[in-house]
Amino acid sequence: MKNLLTILLTSLTAISFAEQPGVIKSEFIFDPAPHPQCHSSTLVETPAGLVAAWFGGTREGNPDVGIWLSRHQDGVWTPPVEVANGAETEDPRVNCLNPVLFQVPKGPLLLFYKTGKWWAYKKESKDNGATWSKPERLYNGLFGPVKNKPVLLADGSILSPTSVEIPSPQGRSWRVHFERSTNGGKSWEYIGPVNDGHEIQAIQPSILFHPGNRLQALGRTQQGKLFEIWSEDGGMSWGKMSLMDLPNNNSGTDAVTLKDGRHLLIYNHTGNRTDIDRPSGFRSPLNLAVSKDGKKWEAALVLETEPKKEFSYPAIIQTGDGLVHITYTWKREFIKHVVVDPAKLETQPMVDGQWPDSVK
Template sequence: MKLLHFTFLSLLFFAQISLGQTAKGVLKSEFIYEQAPFPSCHASTLAETPQGIVAAWFGGTHENNPDVGIWFSQLVNDKWTAPVEVANGVQADGKRYASWNPVLFQMPNGPLLLFFKVGPSPSTWWGMLTSSTDGGKTWAKPTRLPEGILGPIKNKPVLLSSGQLLCPSSSEHDGWRLHMETTADGGKTWKKSEPLNDGKTFSAIQASILFHPNNRLQLLCRSKNKAVLEAWSSDNGKTWSALQPTSLPNPNSGTDAVTLRDGRQLIVYNHTAKGRSPLNVALSPDGKRWQAAAVLENEAGGEFSYPAVIQSRDGRVHITYTHHRKKIKYVVLDPAKLELTDIKDGNWPNR
């Protein structure tokens, strides 16, 4: 009996390790679903609605298959609802294209927006938008964004003090290039910036936007240059400094970041120059000096990628990410309880 008891406790202990729950500040780590009507998934997104936390991702046979649609789930009474398809790439003539990279954003005192892409590939896709006035229970008919407007490509937009929604966007048809798109009316009309890079010196997509004192903005993004790249703006995102590498590595995989209410910056990313494991959380007081906070996953040869991160009204940090392309993982952190260690010379500390 004692042996059985010991075995059970051992299994429980190792199960907690696999879920990342031994790290200080990690309050929850679970899958949004155990079974789904699709074999493959990717590119999750999060938002907090008046009704609670919601998530979306794309799912289907495999990435770029025409059967890939946008799937959605709500956290109700601390349980995720069964995934439902809320948008797809079916055209008026019946032809169907793959759906890609949903992005959720809750407008203050307004609808829940869901941006996504439709098309055969990232170099040929187009932007789509739908919305919900009841926290995601029902959705309006999706509409196509204006020609040349893609919407936020992977990571959430930010709402500026001017009331404009600043959307980090990027394109892949002429090198990997960043640009910004803005809308002052919830997606009805749009303005688009010029590319922020030439796609040659630095190949960059999928930016996140952070807030700093004195009305400065910082972007952090994925690149093919083996590092998370950054740029800075002092005019609400109208113009940006030249891209430069940060001290954080990037294996050509998506990242996401958020400015916490205490002023610190938090990023979720793969701290490696190759592969998509481990998946890490780092914090910074200024967007320059980064501190190790948590390792969410660390499995040789694993894929833990495309994180999304938000901070909810109660101060907790919510993260979703792709787990082996089979499931979407959901993690909740208490940022006040994370144990921080300086990242020196780009090396994740042993602790």
């Protein structure tokens, strides 16, 4: 269990956070932790309730790091279980990374993840995450979603946001592309890449919906700000990538379009970091912003504020009851789960991407 001081500080922070309009619940998915470190959570709603997954082990990159999963049943999270690891696919065993869950409508629950050689795998569950198939590797330049969830389009196809990090003479090339399935995730077609990887070094997009079959993707860069890129044809082609006003400290983000048409973005509202090769913290604060058009964002919530700590790699979804669920890495020790009522959020405008002092 966490020591007494940690419990006290966490409780005080939770009280302050819970006072913000719209916050319903804040909790750890597990405690005690079944592993020394954890990171990169993913969240999905299934017919049987919420399912969350993440990677955990002694330390990111170590061979013992696997994919862990918990299901929300009868108001509580089940004890975490390891559902995938590198020993299943490679010898000697390698680490696992970046799980992403997606529920196929009237179909299986899909789990995408990577292993240490950045090989991409997929597993299926036909019982809402209780049991899983053997891993299936993705080939032909397909990677599956690299951090954030695929989306279901109006025509029934699935669009997966993804990216690659490739060494090049000009430095590491970070390029975004998309993968589309018209058969429930059985096969995929490659769309992109949509940037050159150097002018804007971008990875880990999320997808938002706009009227008129328009889509917006936004996410992480090495340029100190979030990126955005737009599609006018439901994701089949994309325009020119550009930088937003909002800052990015080279850390993962996530976003979702609500049923009422608004958009939520969860991210670290703070400037660039330079230690991109080995994250060591400095991913704070963690913020929730709201937009009606994907261009003008307003401040809503600050989930974490402790300086020089890591609150990162969030996932965000809206469930059938209209509530919003968020998970994120808490100091690499735990995965935190937050529930928000979006109808009760109170927002303040941001000017030139600056977070207002009145939203704490």
